[in-house]
Amino acid sequence: MTFVPTSSRALRRTLAGLAFVCACSAAAAANVLPGIEQALSAAQQEKRGITLYVAGQAIGGAVTRIEPGQWVELRNQTSSKIIVRLDRIDAVALP
Numbered sequence: 001m002t003f004v005p006t007s008s009r010a011l012r013r014t015l016a017g018l019a020f021v022c023a024c025s026a027a028a029a030a031n032v033l034p035g036i037e038q039a040l041s042a043a044q045q046e047k048r049g050i051t052l053y054v055a056g057q058a059i060g061g062a063v064t065r066i067e068p069g070q071w072v073e074l075r076n077q078t079s080s081k082i083i084v085r086l087d088r089i090d091a092v093a094l095p
Helices: 008-046
Strands: 049-054 057-067 071-075 082-085 089-093
Touching: 008 049, 008 057, 008 089, 049 071, 057 082
Parallel strands: none
Antiparallel strands: 049 057, 049 089, 057 071, 071 082
């Protein structure tokens, strides 16, 4: 097996592309947070259940408190207090 060195130009392009993708994903995450907070607030006002998807896990419950930009507090039949950081929420489902 022979080693073929990559050119510095190709390496710079790859790193620039990676930086662009990281910046875009961070900007998209910043735009999603207000929508998640709005859905959580609506569920709290309407006293309806909600399902949060966090790292592949589904967490269902009723919203009891929201700290804007920080965390949400839920309760359900098995736990009296569940606190989830807003930046960890992947998706929200309202019935």
